[in-house]
Structures are given as structure tokens and as C-alpha cells.
Amino acid sequence: MKLGLNSYHSYEHYVTDLSRTQEFYEKVLGYKTIGNSTPAAEKKDGMQRLVLTAGRDINVVLSKPLTEWSVAAKYLSHHPEGVGALNFRVDSLELAYNFLEERNATFLYAPVTETTPQGIFKQFAIATPLADVCFRFIEDTAFQGFSPAFAMTEQPGEFRSEHHYECIDHITSNVKSLQPLVAFFKDVMAFETFWGIAFHTNDINPDLPVGSGLKSAVMWDPTSGIKFANNEPSPPYFRNSQIDIYLNDNHGAGVQHIALRVPRILPVMHKLKSAGGQFLPAPASYYAQTPERLKESGFTGKVSEPLADLEQHSILVDASEKGYLLQIFSLVLGRHYGDTPGGPLFYEVIQREGDDGFGGGNFRALFETIEVDQIALEKTAQQLPLETI
Template sequence: MATLEPEVLKPATIQGALPLEGIDHVELYVGNAYQAAHFYRTMFGFRPVARAGLETGVRDRLSIVMEQGDIRLVLTSGLDPESPIARHAALHGDAVKDVAFRVADVDAAFHTAVARGARPVSPPQVHEDEHGRVVRATIAAPGETVHSLVERHGYTDMRFPGFVAITDAPATRPTGFVEVDHVAVSMEQGQLDHWVAFYKDVLGFHQSHHEMVWTKHSAMNSKVVEDASGKIKFPIVEPAHNGGKSQVQEYLNFNHGAGAQHVAFLSDDIRATVRAIRENGVRFLRIPGTYYEMLEERVGAVDPALMAELQELGILVDSDDDGRLMQIFSEPIEARPTMFVEVIERQGAQGFGSGNIKALFEAVEREQELRGNI
């Protein structure tokens, strides 16, 4: 395994950046929203809070809003097999469709983005009822994903007009997820720089990291773009030729194109979170014991009791000039080896675990071998 020393880029002053206020919600297109809601409730501790469907006058879909901390997931299923929602789920499996941004002025943000080169998907539309008003527009993102721009008046609880509250959901045990830390995107070789330029030129993001990684089987080129506040972050990766079938290429093959490979949820106590979701049945990538034997050489002294707990749980540790981070990666949460979940705790660190890439790639490659995809 070899890696180029990661390049960490400090943000410059961004002129004309779109005034994004953070991630409003993440919408997934799924085969069965009821079953997906049960999965995210029982496995990850998300609470169903609202729904829209036939009984609320929505004729083409069922959507269920799930929440935990400041995270809102919208799980949406199509009601007709020929609908774009159902076809998306059939092609990609259950997958992220929309990473939506909160804005103060949708009309201004949408037209600015389009003028800078964004492909419009849906112009600003107003949705309102007796509880408030939401204005929403949408632009294209990598693959078949999109970014909606959401302006809220009254609907500060992240719900939407046309949705009704869910008041009879079973008790839910939160697992400690606080907010979306980042969404990682995989794309075809040769497309990385195009989409990095999109986020920089259209949305006013800056590139904060760059690294190249390769092993016997895998090779990956990775760049990270984020907004000026650091609230919205997208690690973007593409496969690089090295004679093998990389984990990025495996994702592209089974997803049938670019898309969100994983969503990273921030936790204030990763050890408690991992114990909770592991008890719920979530499975994690297996990390070799040799990783922990060399850990202190990279990150400095670690309390022996903490080291034992990290090894028991399979949690990875990395450090940068700003502090440490701890992270762990689930096995794929779909039938296909596509989307997975990361849990991350930041103790000052601003990076994405560059020092853990080797352990992660080796773990993924072991799983690929079991699937017969190397």
C-alpha cells in the first residue's frame, strides 16, 4: 500500500459564494418507504415524525421524514413502477437522491447557480398551508443526484407542507447521531475535476484536501470540497487504473453510475454510538489487530483502557494539526455493495482520516474478496 502525503488546502476568501446555511435534509429514493423507515428506526435510532402519501393528497409517492439530532432523512417510494422514483430505486437500489441545502432566498440562489453553469432541474416553487410556507428549487449534481435549495417560513421543524405528523410511532432509542458530517460521492474516472470545479465555480466551495491512494487491488484519487463555514462537505473520489478492481469501481458497477457512496453522521460519543447500533444489528468492517499495534506511532499516546475499547469496537483514530478524530465504517446497508454509513467523532480535527485509508481499503478489499468482486 502506498499513499501520497495528503495535501491540505486552507480556504481562501470566496467571492460570490452562495449563502448556504447548511444541509436541510437528505432524501433517499427507496423501494419501500415503510420498510426503510423501520430499518432506520431500529438500526440507527431515527424517529419517524411526518409522512405524505395518498391519505394526504399526494398521488405519486410515499415519503416519511425521519429525524435524530439535527439530521433529517426523507425516505421516498414511488407508487407506480414507471415513475422516476421507482425507476431510480430499481436502477440504483435504495440510494441518496437529494442532498438539500437551506437558504434564505431560493430565487436568488437558484438563478445565481444557473447563471454560473448549474443545470436546472426544477425552478422555484412555493408550497404552503396553514402552518407555513416552503420555497424549493433544484439543480443537478453528480450522477442522478440533485441539490434542492430550501427556503423555510414557519416550517422550522424541517417538515413540509402536505405532510402530517406521525403520532403513533413506536418508542425509538436514539443512538447519538448529531448532524450530517459529510456525504462522500463516487464517480467515474475522469469526472473528478469536472465536479470539483462545479462545486467551486457554481456554489463557491473551496477544495480543502487532495490525496491519491493505491494498493495491490485498489487505486483512488480523492478531493474534498466544502463551503466556507465547513458545515457542508463532500469528499469526491474516482477510481485510478492500477490493474485491479477498486472498491470505488465496485460501487460504480453496482450503483450503475456516480452517486453518494456513504453518509457520515457526527457523534459526540462514538464509542456509545457504536455500541448502540452494533446491538441493533449494524455490522462494521473488520480492522486487523496490527492497526492498533502501530496506532500510537501515528497519533501519539493513547490511554491503555481507551486503546482496548477502540480495538474491541473496531474504531479508527487519526490526527491532524487541529486535533484527533475517531471514525468507523459499516458494511453496506443495502443488498448491493453500494451505500454504507460512517460514524465520526471530531476532537478538533478537520480532516477525513487520511491516516486510516490503508486500514479502510484493506478491510473493504477483504469484503470484496468474499463477494467475488476482486
């Protein structure tokens, strides 16, 4: 028996302001709106929803509550805006259900089959250790369209974003305690360990009076290639960890970022920035150290992109014996919008050139750039009190 994960169907972003989020996805990220909730679905679900796409398997549902009892309202009563559902296509809903039932998954609702003029659409959902984030499983092989709840102007897969996104490379989540989440991915989802690291700024400079650390485990489904990176905060200065700060900002565990893979990051950065996209700056010293760091990684090839161009856009570069990768991180959406309810979710854009992993230097670079962002917010300027008695 196997789960039979096929690909991402979509993910759901719960929002208070539909139009500003739609504008962010369309104007900044290059998504296109291709559907909206039907009046019948709005009445049933108590939500107004839009479907935006950036590729066949890169679809976001924006959901705004219309009633207090809706799923979106419940999510937003506990958290700022954020991603509260990840939806996966499976080969067979029945087999996926049996597989997860045997592995003690917590079902939020039993399998539902809808027979419509567009075909047969099947789904169920499970709870996760990520607080109010659920996983939905969808069988749509005999369905023409996105979901029966939406009226579509076009179907996912027809629109090709000018950013040329290839896929969701990975999704990263933060929790206060990592082990239950790793156990969930292993024991319930049958994922395998892909990569792991523990890193603390005090590893670099033990004399710092304050610091930030995290432990991370990347879990994956080898058949579909779907990867989840998962983080927890680490001591010393547990409460200064960027992960604990996220947990406070998000009022609990949740999705920290979604990474979109592109074939060429430089032209995409021009588009993203000219559209008003804001990204984390990389420290100037980072680029001075890059050639040496790449050499130490065991990478013997050549980075095709000029380092000066990467520096101009604050694109991070990392490598392993297998190849290199380029990546950049957006500001959290709350900062993009200029208000806290926008939430701590952010986006990553990544180009892989042979390096299919999460190299240590790469991860460290991510950590350091986020540190820079938080220092800018003056959140790590002083030690926060700990849970001592």
C-alpha cells in the same frame, strides 16, 4: 452574491421496501419516524414517503414508488436503492436561484412557492454530475414544519436520538471521472477545496498482482461547513478499484456514504451493535501499528479512549497535529439486508477531537478496511479485464 447555504434540510433515500428501511433507520441507527406523505402528495408525486429524524438537520425522507412515473420509480429503474436527492436550507431562495443561474446550474424545476396554513415553503432543484442525484434548495424560514407534502407527528429538532448525533459530518460520493464533479462544486456551487489525496494499495506493495486505488477531493462551503468528499477509481487495476466496484454495483455515480458525527463513539457503538448494526472489521495489525502511526502524524496529545475498547469495536483512529478522530463504517445496506437491491450505500459514525480534516493515515485506514470487505466478497481476488483494444 452568494449561494447562502445554511444547513442540510434532509436527504432522500429511494427504496423498494419502505418497512425494512424504516426498521433499519429506527432500530439500528436510532432515527425516529415523525411524518408521512399526505394523501394529496401521494397522488401528486406517485410515492409513499416517510420522514425520519435523528436531529434538527439530520432528516431522511424514505420514498417508495407507487406509480411507474414517479421520481422514485425512475431512480430505481436505473439504480439499486440509494440516496438520490440532497436538500439544503438556504437563507434566500431567490438569491440562491440567481446565484446558481449566473453560474450555469442546470435547473430541474423553477422555484416553487407554496403558501399553506403552516407558512411559506419555497424550493427548486438542480442536476449534478452525480448521475441521478439532484440537489434541492429550500427556504423554510417562514414555514412551521418539514414540508407541505407531509403530515407530521412532531417537528425536526424536537427528537434527540439517544445516539446523540450532532450533525452530518460529510457526505461522500463516487464518480468515474472526478474532475467534472470538482469543477461543478467549484464553478457552480462556489465550494472550495478542503483536502485531497491519491492512494493505491500498490503504493504499499508494488509487487501485488492486483490492487485498488482512488483519487479523492474534499470540497466544502466554508460558511455552512458542509463538506463533500468525492472519489474516482485509479489505475493500475482500475476496474478492481473499490470505487469502480461501487460504480458497477450502483449502476453509475452516486452517494457512497453519509457520515454522522457523535460526541462519544464508544457508547454509540454499544447501542448500534446491540441493535443489530454490522460494521467493517479492522485488521488486527491495524491496532498494533496505531501508537506508532499516531506518533508519526505529529499528534502530541493522548487518545482518551482505551485502544483495547476501540479494537473491540473495530473503531479506527487517526490523528494530525490538531488532534485525533475516531470513525467506523457500516456494511453496505445491501449486505445488511442480504440482497443486492439494498444497494452499496453505507453509514459512517465519526467522533472528532480536534482533528477537523481527513488525515492521510485515516483515509488509508478507510481504504484498507473497505479492501478487507471486498476481499471477503471475492471481488478483488483476480484482475478484472481493462478497456484495452
